[in-house]
Structures are given as C-alpha cells and as structure tokens.
Amino acid sequence: MKKNLISILDLSSEEIYDLFNLTVKLKKNKAAYSRTLSGKSLALVFQKPSNRTRVSFEVGMYQLGGQAVYLSPGEINLGVREAVKDVAATISRYADGIVLRTFQHQNCLDMAEASRVPVINGLSDFSHPCQALADLFTVREKLKDLRKVTLAYVGDGNNVCNSLLFAAAKTGMHIAVATPEGYAPAESVLKESLKLAAGSGSRITVGEDPLKAVEGAQVVYTDVWASMGQEEEINKRKIIFKDFQINARLLAKAAPGALVMHCLPAHRGEEITDEVMDSVNSVVFDQAENRMHVQKAVLIKLLGKR
Numbered sequence: 001m002k003k004n005l006i007s008i009l010d011l012s013s014e015e016i017y018d019l020f021n022l023t024v025k026l027k028k029n030k031a032a033y034s035r036t037l038s039g040k041s042l043a044l045v046f047q048k049p050s051n052r053t054r055v056s057f058e059v060g061m062y063q064l065g066g067q068a069v070y071l072s073p074g075e076i077n078l079g080v081r082e083a084v085k086d087v088a089a090t091i092s093r094y095a096d097g098i099v100l101r102t103f104q105h106q107n108c109l110d111m112a113e114a115s116r117v118p119v120i121n122g123l124s125d126f127s128h129p130c131q132a133l134a135d136l137f138t139v140r141e142k143l144k145d146l147r148k149v150t151l152a153y154v155g156d157g158n159n160v161c162n163s164l165l166f167a168a169a170k171t172g173m174h175i176a177v178a179t180p181e182g183y184a185p186a187e188s189v190l191k192e193s194l195k196l197a198a199g200s201g202s203r204i205t206v207g208e209d210p211l212k213a214v215e216g217a218q219v220v221y222t223d224v225w226a227s228m229g230q231e232e233e234i235n236k237r238k239i240i241f242k243d244f245q246i247n248a249r250l251l252a253k254a255a256p257g258a259l260v261m262h263c264l265p266a267h268r269g270e271e272i273t274d275e276v277m278d279s280v281n282s283v284v285f286d287q288a289e290n291r292m293h294v295q296k297a298v299l300i301k302l303l304g305k306r
C-alpha cells in the first residue's frame, strides 16, 4: 500500500522518531545514500511561490540519485486546466511521487486519492507537515529531548501552527500558542491535538497573551501575519498583530538562551525584528537546512523499496 504525507496525523509517533533517526544518518553521511532513489522521479506541483520547499525537494531528490520535475502554478493550473484527479492520474503514470503545494487542503486529499504514487503535502492553507517535521528535528538536534521542551508559538493560528500542534502532540513536546482573538488555530486541530497529547504527555495551551505563552519557553516560534493568499489583509493584520511581534522585549521573558525559530520567509520588522532574527538565539537557517535532510528521509520512506 502506498503511503502519503498529507498531514502529521498520517504518521505515528514511532514513524516520526524513525524519520528523525534516518535524518541523522542522512545528514552525517550524504554519500552513503547517493543511489538510494536511483531511477526515481518526483513531480513538484506548485500553485504558490516557494524557495525552501522547492529547492530542498529538488536538491534532496538529486542527492538521493533521483530527479525532480517542477511544475509552476501556470503550467498545471490545477483544477482549471484539468481536474485535480486527472492531474494525479496522469502524473502517477510517470513519476514515483508527487509533492503538492496548494491552497485548499481538499486538493491534497483529492490528489492522494486519485494518485497511484505517494503524495506529499508541500503546504496547503491548512497544514505544512514537512515544515513541522524539520522544526521538531531541529529542536531535538539542539535540545535533545522533545519531552522536556516547551515551544511558544506566537502569531497567526495558521497552517504552520496547525502542523506544529499535531507534531507536538505526537512527539510529547509541549506547546503554548498565543494568537490575537479570532486567529486561533482551528477548533478541530486543537481537539485532535489535545486527544493525542493525553497519550504522549504533551502539554498544550492556546491563548491570547504572548507574554504568558513565551514565559519560560525554550523555543520561541513565529510565522508571517498574512500567509500566501492573504496578502491583501496585511494592513489590517499589522494592527491586530502588533503585540505579537518577536522582539527583544518578548524574548527576554523566555528561558535564558531560548531558540528563536521561523519557518521563513520572514517579514523582518513585522512578526520578527532584525535584532532577534540575526541574534545568536536564532536557528532559522539551521531549520531551513533541515527541511532538506528530513524530506530526504521522507522520500526514502515513501518512495524507496518496501
């Protein structure tokens, strides 16, 4: 049976830790895996712009001995030029895997259903599972035991926040979310995360006070205030989110030496100051690098020999 990665919920806690262990090996010994996906192809179907997701998947696939084919938004014109299920049915006759970056999360589900080959969610409006995997791998790399870490997420209760909640709940990391009123993560995400957390020991809180969320946290995380597709809301959001900026004053409330994380792209001067982004606390580029290492592990697990 093919396996997809549409949501962190597609992975058990054990599978996540297995991916992390493989990622450590891939990062240490790149050459040992240079033929692992030889002869395999990965199609990248993107409806939104990208730097990290596109480059890390393309280069990662090359480093594993395979190749990637990138299809830009105008090329496939998902759902307009051709129905999602027809795109899936066609591409899966050529390629061994599909990465989809899209707006409606339903497109990922429809693509997965109609595809014969594994489908990986490279970001939807609802979630960004590859990001959360790389993020938790980074936290583990720096702080060792996820179960002893509290990550404070300050900002919009968006796709990245949703995936971090699921990933924390699965792995036992603690997470404190603070968003402005009306921008909390989806109720269904919170409900599912709390259910999983009861099994993993993860402590989850969601509120509206950034100072409270950050207090004592070992990791402080943020993302843009307006995600791709919400650009026209930025002026309104700049007012609503103004107290949710990661700046030196807020960071001072976190644990000493707290890590600062951001999935990137960052809007410097909005959700994060230059001072914090460029500080010794910031691990944002290690995080970006780890996208590639973790995704190579995902590609081996999903596209490799069974």
Ligand code: CP
Residues within 6 Å of the ligand: 049, 050, 051, 052, 053, 054, 123, 131, 263, 264, 265
């Ligand atoms: N973090 C992330 O997914 O970056 P891109 O949008 O540049 O791919």
Ligand code: NVA
Residues within 6 Å of the ligand: 123, 158, 159, 160, 223, 224, 226, 227, 228, 263, 264, 265
């Ligand atoms: N929340 C952001 C993440 C970008 C990687 C967006 O969806 O635009």
